[in-house]
Amino acid sequence: MFFSIWISQYWLSELAALVTYPIALLCLVFIAYVPGFMNAFLIVSLLSDKRPKRRTPETYPGLSILVAAYQEEATIGGTLASIAKETYPGDVEVLVLNDGSTDGTAAAAEAACALLSFPNNIKVRVLDYAQNRGKAAVLNAGLEAAVHDLIVTIDADTRLRSDSLTRLVERLLSDPENTRAVAGAILVGNSRASLMAGLQEWDYFHGIAAVKRMQSLYHGTLVAQGAFSIYHRDALLEVGGWPETVGEDIVLTWALLEKGWRTGYAEDAIAFTNAPTTYRQFAHQRRRWARGLIEAFQHQQKLLVKRRLSTMFIWWNMLFLPMDAVFTIVFIPGVVAALFGYYWIAGPMTLLTLPLAAFWNLVIFRIQNRMFREQGMKVRRHYGALVLYILFYAVLMQPVSLWGYVSEILGRKKNWGTK
Structure with a gap:
């Protein structure tokens, strides 16, 4: 980051002459300095991660x-079929x-349920609620x-590997005693369906997985996602269960963190989901x-001053x-202007970031690939x-994220928005 600040001084002065120094500095802080620091912090953390083995x-x-299932006629059978193949030793x-x-x-x-052959230790019940009340309400009813005292949530379009539950529970039991939730690793299962799904395959494999693993190193994975996570029942009850929000999983996770508990990540407990x-x-x-992120800030403002390692990720x-x-x-x-020869924001020097992006992705790929091979x-x-x-990918994602914040x-x- 300091190297970026030093090398960008000429760019800063040129841009300041056009839009004033404060605006130019604001642009560089959020275009170059902060993202550069975040990526460097992420890489160093991942390379330093020596988590205890699963017990x-x-x-x-x-x-x-x-x-939780709503309008999932086409996918619920596949989800149950994956559960029927689970080799988890407990009930x-x-x-x-x-x-x-x-x-x-x-x-x-x-x-x-009638067609599948479930192991003797797996019992299935279908609870058919006549009225649609929303995901949080139906999870709280469940x-x-x-x-049982351990609660696992799975989306109705999620498919587990046969050892996913075993690995998830072993990670929960191997992590520090105050761990109350562990997020599983969600990957894209329909990446060949479209180019858009293929792009998200790498986002889940690289971006989301890397960030969750880094956050768990500092004892606070910020989202134990509803698609595949495990929780202690008593912790869920103490925070009031799932809140009536669009991002119920992130708001719930932050409520657990606010209580002083730890949330972790099981990088090798894999489930596959259908991406848009x-x-x-x-x-x-x-x-x-x-929108869920903004909701989390609205519900758990105390986390901003909580004395714990994960507070830095809240900020x-x-x-x-x-x-x-x-x-x-x-x-x-600025990129569009550069195509016409106006290098106010982006220019030939911008291309120097590509080797850094390639290095960042190579490190994450090697870490994830090693986990796959195992x-x-x-x-x-x-x-x-x-x-x-x-x-x-950032061009596709960041504008719609901004749209969500403003909304x-x-x-x-x-509304749910993807059905």
Whole structure:
């Protein structure tokens, strides 16, 4: 970061002559300095991460899996089929929570239960709620009906590997005693469906996975995502369960952190999800995620002054709004201007960032690839999407994230948005 500040002085003075020094400095801070620091911090943290190995307990505790489902007729069967292949040694209770779907979700779940051969330790029930109340409400209803002390949430379009539950529980039991939630590793399972899905394959594999792993090193993964995570039941009850928000999983995770508990990440407990296949679906999803971040700040403001390592990531997330705003309003127009020979914001020197981006992605790829090899998996050769991800993904994502921040701040109507 300090090298970036030094080398950018000529750029800063030239831009200041055009737009005044404070505005020029603001642009450089959020275009170059802060992102540069974040990437360097991420890489050093990942290279320093020596987490304890997963511990094999003498007996495995019982699990209650909550599968919230709304309009998932086409996918719920595949999710249940993946659960039927689980080799988890302990008792497993699966509650399919049909949240007033108007399609055949409940019937499809019942049919799958009748056709699939579940192991003796896995029991499945379909709870069919007539009225649609929203994901948080149906999860809280499932929490009341669950019988075990460990609660796992899985989305109705998520498919587990046969050892995913075992690895998730072992990570929870191996982490520090005050760990109350652990996020599993979510990867894209439909990356060949479209180029948009292929780009997200690398985002989940590189960006999201790397950030979660880094945050767990500092004892505070900021999102134990609803798609695949495990929680202690007593902790969920103490914070009041899932809140009625668009980003219920991030608000819940921050509530756990506010209590002083730790949240972790199991990088080798893998589940596959269906990513949006069109830009419109992608934009609505990332807009919803951005709104969830603002909701988390509104609900858990005390975290900003909480004395713990993960507090730095709360402040870190506060920088996303100005970063995305400057990138959208300043940098993208600057790239367009550079194409016409006006190098006010971007120019030939901007290309020097490409080797750094390649190095950053190479480090993460090696870390993730090593984890894949340990599980007998291989990274699919979708390198064309990787190049596009490195070069253009921010252009697709950051404007819609800004849209989400503004929508939440202005109090715009909330909806799920990807169905």
